[in-house]
């Protein structure tokens with residue numbers, strides 16, 4: 001197989017539910033493990049930092065000494081990532097603003113799950129406004145990273161839960177702060193989750209394109225550039241095969257490195273879920289998250305030479321690490337950052 005060069009993006013975050021997972025095993029360890037594999041094989045990645053999580057840890061660390069340790073762990077790792085040449089960019093999960101910390105645990109509040117739920121007032125130092133939140137988090141990241149890399153700028157974004165729409169509410173703020181690259185869309189995918197759903201069924205399936213009002217519509221010389229997460233349509237036979245394997249426990253169950261659990265949303269009925277799985281829900285991300293190695297390898301074979309891959313360190317396991325390492329070692333795969341591809345293709 002011809003060597004593939006993927007843009008590797010990771011969502012640097014713990015679990016979003018009320019079992020967020022132990023920071024060390026859920027985030028720090030798997031990220032170092034991934035870094036080590038990439039370093040060995042001369043590859044780089046873009047790290048979408050769930051920086052509101054870090055912001056809340058910092059804010060509360062005066063009151064809860066155990067959080068000081070978590071704050072230092074994240075700072076050390078972000079520093080190591082920057083020094084190793086990886087690119088750190090903005091990922092926002094605004095529910096952290098309302099999440100309560102008590103007895104060593106986070107109690108999430110999803111009232112404001114997407115950025116759009118914050119106020120539209122233009123108050124630069126108010127985290128409860130879209131403008132203030134983006135301003136404060138961008139400054140936090142740049143203040144932290146610039147001493148290590150003079151030219152560092154936050155320019156790229158991935159929306160928490162892929163909730164980039166309605167983009168009209170974010171557009172002006174992003175333009176003002178120079179955030180002109182987005183990687184939140186998953187063309188062809190839609191989520192039937194009532195509260196946090198999205199519908200990307202009519203979004204362009206390209207490596208990148210420019211847009212202005214919404215990433216749904218390509219606009220020549222638009223002021224923003226979208227880098228959609230690459231989606232693979234699994235054929236019917238593949239889905240049926242996987243379904244049977246899962247149903248009768250033929251293949252090994254996939255486990256996560258992370259110790260937490262993702263948040264619960266409204267589940268469809270079992271019948272509807274099965275129907276969705278077999279007939280409609282055949283699109284998956286170019287990723288190793290939650291996939292067995294057979295599916296992961298299938299994704300790679302089915303992807304073009306350049307594509308955006310997404311990984312969540314919390315959702316990787318021994319098999320996925322070994323598989324990534326092997327594919328890189330034998331020359332099938334290499335990874336570059338979002339910015340590097342911007343240089344290569346001259347957006």
Ligand SMILES: [Zn+2]
Pocket residue numbers: 011013050091093159160161
């Ligand atoms: Zn996320």
